[in-house]
Amino acid sequence: MDDVVLLRFTLNDAPVEVAAPAHWTLLEVLRYRLDQIGTKQGCDKGDCGACTVQLDGRAVPSCLVLAATVQGRDVRTVEGLRGPALHPLFDALDGAVAAQCGFCTPGIVMAADALLRKVGRPVTAAEVAEGLAGNLCRCTGYQKIVEAVVAASERSEARRG
Amino acid sequence: MLRLPRFGIVTPTRVEDAVAALATPGARVVAGGTDLLPNLKHRLDAPPVLVSLARLPLGHVTRDGASIVIGAGVTLAALAEHPLIAAEMPSLARAAGLVASPILRNLGTLGGNLCLDTRCRYVNQTEGWREALGRCLKSGGDRCHVVPGGQTCVAALSSDCAPVLVSLDAEVVLHGPAGRRVVPLEALYRADGVAHLTRAPDELLVEVRVPVAPGPRLAAYVKWTVRKSIDFPLISVALRFDLDAEGVDGRIVGASIVAGALASTPRRVRKTEALHGLRLADPATADAVARLAGAQLKPLDNVPYDAVYRRRMIPVHVRRAVAALAAGAS
Numbered sequence: 001m002d003d004v005v006l007l008r009f010t011l012n013d014a015p016v017e018v019a020a021p022a023h024w025t026l027l028e029v030l031r032y033r034l035d036q037i038g039t040k041q042g043c044d045k046g047d048c049g050a051c052t053v054q055l056d057g058r059a060v061p062s063c064l065v066l067a068a069t070v071q072g073r074d075v076r077t078v079e080g081l082r083g084p085a086l087h088p089l090f091d092a093l094d095g096a097v098a099a100q101c102g103f104c105t106p107g108i109v110m111a112a113d114a115l116l117r118k119v120g121r122p123v124t125a126a127e128v129a130e131g132l133a134g135n136l137c138r139c140t141g142y143q144k145i146v147e148a149v150v151a152a153s154e155r156s157e158a159r160r161g
Numbered sequence: 162m163l164r165l166p167r168f169g170i171v172t173p174t175r176v177e178d179a180v181a182a183l184a185t186p187g188a189r190v191v192a193g194g195t196d197l198l199p200n201l202k203h204r205l206d207a208p209p210v211l212v213s214l215a216r217l218p219l220g221h222v223t224r225d226g227a228s229i230v231i232g233a234g235v236t237l238a239a240l241a242e243h244p245l246i247a248a249e250m251p252s253l254a255r256a257a258g259l260v261a262s263p264i265l266r267n268l269g270t271l272g273g274n275l276c277l278d279t280r281c282r283y284v285n286q287t288e289g290w291r292e293a294l295g296r297c298l299k300s301g302g303d304r305c306h307v308v309p310g311g312q313t314c315v316a317a318l319s320s321d322c323a324p325v326l327v328s329l330d331a332e333v334v335l336h337g338p339a340g341r342r343v344v345p346l347e348a349l350y351r352a353d354g355v356a357h358l359t360r361a362p363d364e365l366l367v368e369v370r371v372p373v374a375p376g377p378r379l380a381a382y383v384k385w386t387v388r389k390s391i392d393f394p395l396i397s398v399a400l401r402f403d404l405d406a407e408g409v410d411g412r413i414v415g416a417s418i419v420a421g422a423l424a425s426t427p428r429r430v431r432k433t434e435a436l437h438g439l440r441l442a443d444p445a446t447a448d449a450v451a452r453l454a455g456a457q458l459k460p461l462d463n464v465p466y467d468a469v470y471r472r473r474m475i476p477v478h479v480r481r482a483v484a485a486l487a488a489g490a491s
């Protein structure tokens with residue numbers, strides 16, 4: 001039995017090594033050990049989706065992932081969508097004014113990015129509504145977020161040609 | 162900010178090692194953690210050690226003769242999307258796809274869904290909230306806030322998959338120190354919200370076995386919640402009709418109606434023989450099913466929302482679901 005775990009996993013394409021108490025969540029390790037504060041801490045119990053990250057490519061609430069279980073796995077946070085060009089989701093969310101306070105945005109982006117990769121073609125508004133059904137937003141009323149994600153998927157498709 | 166209490170953790174790679182680790186008094190199993198971790202954050206238990214199933218090979222979905230075998234570690238997302246499940250047991254695929262939200266279904270497992278702790282509006286709260294009202298039977302006190310004077314906790318089994326799998330006559334395989342035993346899923350549950358599982362503390366649920374329909378069948382799952390996503394079921398009814406011929410013109414030769422979210426066990430509606438001989442294509446059948454279910458299923462004030470409203474809406478939702486089955490939608 002371990003009270004402290006030594007974790008090695010991939011974070012945003014880079015290997016990390018970090019020690020954490022066994023009862024810490026992935027969210028706590030990201031924010032309080034690795035200073036990755038893009039991932040937000042909201043309800044801390046699975047209700048809101050603000051803490052959504054991608055674990056082996058799938059969107060999950062990091063407040064309910066025990067850090068010890070990410071050993072050897074692939075974790076991606078909103079910081080990991082940075083690239084040479086602006087990510088189409090950032091551009092589209094910005095363009096649609098789909099972030100107001102912005103607290104939900106990193107989680108929305110991670111869930112939406114996983115959805116777009118899974119679907120692999122332009123998505124419909126209904127697919128976005130279903131795909132983001134675990135991510136609450138108290139400001140926007142969702143409409144602009146859904147429009148932005150649909151637009152981002154169309155733009156990515158156009159870019160792929 | 163809700164912190165977890167301190168505990169140690171083991172992440173075994175073999176079922177035998179996980180079972181051995183469960184010998185520690187008070188040890189708890191954690192699969193996806195989407196039920197256990199919120200409950201621990203609410204201080205409903207303080208286990209010295211968690212035995213994580215994350216690295217166990219329990220992610221299989223296969224056909225074995227006349228049964229489909231589903232590993233306890235299969236996520237609800239995988240279950241909802243699996244072609245074999247969609248083809249052979251659509252009501253199960255539907256129930257799995259309605260649990261919580263997409264991000265939670267990527268974590269939550271079938272084993273965890275079936276072993277889900279019972280829920281009650283008076284206990285799934287922060288410690289301070291519970292203390293303010295006074296502890297109940299399930300939180301170390303001596304009273305029940307739902308049934309005044311009640312001596313047995315009636316907290317609700319709010320698993321979406323449990324009623325469906327009971328309606329499909331599923332069995333579960335439990336692996337303990339002495340090996341495996343197979344029990345009907347229905348026998349996994351008992352009528353005590355404080356200790357609602359008949360599984361021993363050192364037994365692991367490793368597999369679910371579901372018999373494939375031997376003949377024509379139509380099945381559905383009814384779930385009603387206030388929001389369309391995230392919420393636990395407030396009305397939860399699994400319907401299964403075995404027919405003497407394919408399609409909605411077939412006559413009912415066997416029916417199974419099982420409800421969740423009422424008390425600590427899934428509840429089977431009795432006297433379904435009364436439905437035998439009816440055809441789903443006949444609009445009166447939906448009324449007959451709704452009446453039968455409505456007369457026997459009696460919600461309590463254990464989960465959120467008004468019990469009287471839930472009671473009145475059960476026949477409404479059941480009637481709609483049967484009508485949708487008859488119309489070819491599910």
Ligand SMILES: Cc1cc2nc3c(=O)[nH]c(=O)nc-3n(C[C@H](O)[C@H](O)[C@H](O)COP(=O)(O)OP(=O)(O)OC[C@H]3O[C@@H](n4cnc5c(N)ncnc54)[C@H](O)[C@@H]3O)c2cc1C
Nearest residue numbers: 046192193194195196197261269270272273274276321366
């Ligand atoms: C916001 C929110 C909404 C939710 N909504 C729903 C909903 O609508 N419907 C619903 O059904 N559930 C809902 N859930 C609960 C939960 O997400 C699911 O039931 C999920 O399937 C639980 O699986 P898990 O693997 O995460 O379980 P865990 O949390 O890992 O475990 C749950 C319980 O089962 C035990 N356990 C787990 N696996 C095994 C095993 N193999 N053998 C023996 N014991 C085991 C654990 O010790 C624990 O007591 C919700 C949860 C949240 C946080």
Ligand code: SF4
Nearest residue numbers: 281297305306314315
């Ligand atoms: S049903 Fe009664 S005893 Fe059980 S959790 Fe609710 S209030 Fe407590």
Ligand code: FES
Nearest residue numbers: 042043044049063
């Ligand atoms: S902080 Fe994790 S879901 Fe709300």
Ligand code: FES
Nearest residue numbers: 100102137138139
């Ligand atoms: S922008 Fe404020 S919560 Fe979504």
